[in-house]
Amino acid sequence: MPITAHEIESLLRESFPDAKINVQGDDGAHYAAEIIDESFRGKNRVQPQRAVYSALKGKMDGSNGELHALALTTKAPE
């Protein structure tokens, strides 16, 4: 089942209530998301993206994952 940009944003919002979130894309499988959140400050590059994948609750997993491709940009506010 395809997923919408709005659904991705809602899932991310649950885990990152105060983040600045921007999700681009509209083909149901390929998206780009930018998440700017204070919780990412001081983290290495892997940790924030792992947190984002975790927020997406398995939507990216395996061949059954609805979300085939999500380009991620994660950072702390300037």
Next chain:
Amino acid sequence: MTAQDKIKETVTSNDVVLFMKGTKSMPQCGFSSRVAGVLNFMGVEFNDVNVLADEEIRQGIKDYSDWPTIPQLYVKGEFVGGCDIITEMTLSGELDTLFADNGVNFDQDAANKIREANG
């Protein structure tokens, strides 16, 4: 040998390993292609593992790193990141530093050229 043992042996016995869809000479996914392309261009010797050729490795590598996507780059046994992270690290110069710190040979001029072209 279990998939986890195989993966551990691969990433610890090779300095640079890229788990990807397809091979370094024939990538089968744009994200895998981008990372393999950077490593090829920088002249880095790396071991490519085609996850499409082995379903156990395809799932196993995701469990190994707790990371749900392919490609995945490992340097000296440590998970470095996926496509977005490698792209950012290439452009920031962090990837050069990582390779230099780990004694991995790469072409500094080529790395600089990538940054000039994408600056």
